[in-house]
Amino acid sequence: MTLMTADEYVASLRSVRKRVFVLGEEVGDYVDHPLIRPSLNACAETYAVAQEPAYEALATARSSVTGERVNRFTHLHQDPGDLVAKVKLLRLLGQRTGCCFQRCVGMDALNAVDSVTFELDRDLGTGYHARFREYLRHVQARDLVVDGAMTDPKGNRRLAPGEQADPDLFLRMTERRADGMVVRGAKVHQTGAVNAHEILIMPTQSLAEADAAYAVACAVPADAPGLLCVVGRQPSDSRKLEGVDAGNARFGGHEAVIILDDVFVPWERVFLCGEVRHAGLLVERFAGYHRQSYGGCKVGVGDVLIGAAQALAEYQGTEKASHIRDKIIEMVHLNETLFACGIACSAQGTATASGTYLVDLLLANVCKLNVTRFPYEIARLAQDIAGGLLVTLPSERDFQHPAVGGYLEKYLRGVARYSTEQRCRMLRLVENLTIGPGAVGYLTESLHGAGSPQAQRIMLGRLADIGSKVRLAERLAGYGETSGSL
Ligand SMILES: Cc1cc2nc3c(=O)[nH]c(=O)nc-3n(C[C@H](O)[C@H](O)[C@H](O)COP(=O)(O)OP(=O)(O)OC[C@H]3O[C@@H](n4cnc5c(N)ncnc54)[C@H](O)[C@@H]3O)c2cc1C
Known part of the structure; x- marks a missing residue:
């Protein structure tokens, strides 16, 4: 079975006996928990869409590893067309769910680990890539949801991992055994962690040689012994428990803190272990893919919000006013600009040494930097059009x-x-x-997910090749390499 139906996916999670904590209680049946279920429904849409003939080309792909047809969320991008299809698929799912459907973090992690392990083996003579491909076969054959786990708690942001008051504030290897390694630490803000079968762990930042124990990438089953999952709160989430006033009738997202209390990882699931130079490369590749993702998923949710604002204008009799029309057009302009960035960084993608395609990193960072701002403006305009009843409306x-x-x-x-x-x-x-649980995905995740805005600015500074622009100007100004007369 390489493609699961949505129902099979939900059923498959029932046998993943992970330890999940919600609102101060450990919940056995997390699949049907009212705070989790909307997010599970959203993730299940990634399976449902892959069953629809109209979306076969978008939502599935021929695996480069097994030759089988697989869900695009487990696929390695084979050309720019795959990268473009990814962005379009994410937009479609954003439109269908109006929230974060959680599965792209894992797709981005799989693609990043693939090319980095290949280059790691080539540079250092290690044997990670074949292991990773074997793991990927396992994921593709079972159509699994993989949680991409990068963000460490980080403690004092001024200090490197090994300088922290508590050495576990960044996830690290605590023991090396003949059959594998033991890791300890936590990953925070984990999107859809409860709905995942697998957790794919990556380092959170570039590392120095002294912090080799923190240069760890590995995969653990979501129900591995020692792994705990604590679900985060979202604004107005208790409405899901009350069963009224939820806003989004079926879907939602969730994030969780994952705690790894001395979790054992066999060597066949370890993809980086102490090679600090490649830790930075992995962070950069994953971030690039994930910054591309937001040019799709957030645009799909933006489509829903624009539609809702237009509908409200019609329900309230303001839709013909010129300023309302202008505001709707402004929302469209901002939203399509994000899509254009997502498509552009995909179309400009290039092959890595493993054969897996990577987005244009400069354009992917431009995409994400715009995503840190435009959804906020789109939300502000939607609130303007909606009027004050948006926040004063009595309950159902x-x-x-x-x-x-x-x-x-x-x-x-x-x-x-x-x-x-x-x-x-x-x-x-x-x-x-714009204010409730959906704003976690549409606004705050747009700001911090895949890295806070400053992370993109640093990448733009590195990738923009500003020196070459100076030389262009100097040449035209008449001095420098090919100077002419003033
Ligand atoms: C809704 C949501 C979903 C997410 N999903 C995932 C996920 O699925 N997987 C995953 O791994 N991560 C996920 N993330 C995490 C995301 O990548 C981080 O939030 C992001 O990298 C910022 O890290 P932080 O939250 O620890 O904030 P911080 O790093 O503390 O950043 C806060 C502010 O401090 C600044 N800052 C931080 N460090 C320094 C420094 N050393 N010097 C100067 N300024 C500094 C930042 O620029 C920013 O302005 C998610 C985040 C959100 C909000």
Whole structure:
């Protein structure tokens, strides 16, 4: 079975006996937990879309490793067309779920580890790449969800891993055995961790030789002994428990803190172990892919938000006003600019030594830097169009109350041909995406996910080759290498 259906995916998770903590309690049946289930539904869409004939070319691909048709989320990009298809697929899924569907972090990690292990073996004569390809076969054959686990807690940001007051603030190898290694530490902000079968661990930053114990990349099953998963809170998440006013009727995201309390990893699942120079390369490659991803998924969610703002304008009778039309067009412009960046860095992708294609890193960083800003402006414009009821609307339960429900129905109606319920549901959706749990994925993840804005600026400074631009200017100004007369 190389392609699971959505139902098979949900069923498969029931046998992953991971330890999950939610709101201070360990939950056995995390699959049906009301705080988790919307995110599981969103992740399941990555399976559902792969079953639809109309999306076969977008959502699946012929594996370069096994020759089988696999879900694109487990595929190694074989050409720029694969990179472009990825961005389009992520946009489609953002449109369908209106939230983070969690599976691209793993795809980005798989692609990054593939090329880096190849180059590591070539440079140092190690044997990681064949191991990794074997692991990838396992993932592709079972159509697994892989959590890409990069971010360490990091403690005092001024200090290197080995200088921290507590050496475990960055994940590290604590023991080397004949059959494998033991790792200890934590990974924070892990998108969709509860919905994953596998955790693919990578270092969080470039490392110096003194910190070789922190240069670790490896894969562990999500239910490995010693692994604990603590789900983070999101704004208004208790509405999912109440069953009302959620905004997004079916979908949501989640992040978790993963704790690895001396987890054993057999050598066949270890892909980096002490080679500090390649730790930095792995971080850079993963970040590049993930910065590309946001040019797809956030654009899809942006499409939903633009649609919701337009719908509200129509429900409230403002849609023909010139400033409202301008604002909708501005939202479209910003959103499509992000898509253009995602497509551009993909179309300009090039082959790495392993044969796996990598995005144009400069353009991927431009993409992500725009993503740190434009969704906030799109959200601001949507809130402008929505009006204040966005944050003052009574509960669905008040609408059902015999004493006040009728009044609310009467007084909160906009244009007569639309129902009050229609208007209120749309307001809740905009609330969800711009202030509620959806804003975690659409806004804060846009800011910090795949690295905070400064990380992209540092990469732009490194990749922009500003010296060559100076030489261009000097040449035209008439001095420098090919100087002419003034
Ligand atoms: C919703 C969401 C989902 C995410 N999903 C994942 C995931 O699935 N997997 C994963 O591995 N990670 C994930 N991340 C983590 C993401 O990559 C990090 O949030 C990001 O790298 C920033 O790290 P941080 O949160 O520790 O913030 P910090 O690194 O503390 O950054 C906070 C601020 O401090 C600045 N700063 C940090 N260090 C320094 C320094 N040394 N000198 C000067 N300034 C500094 C930063 O530029 C930033 O402005 C996710 C994050 C979010 C918000």
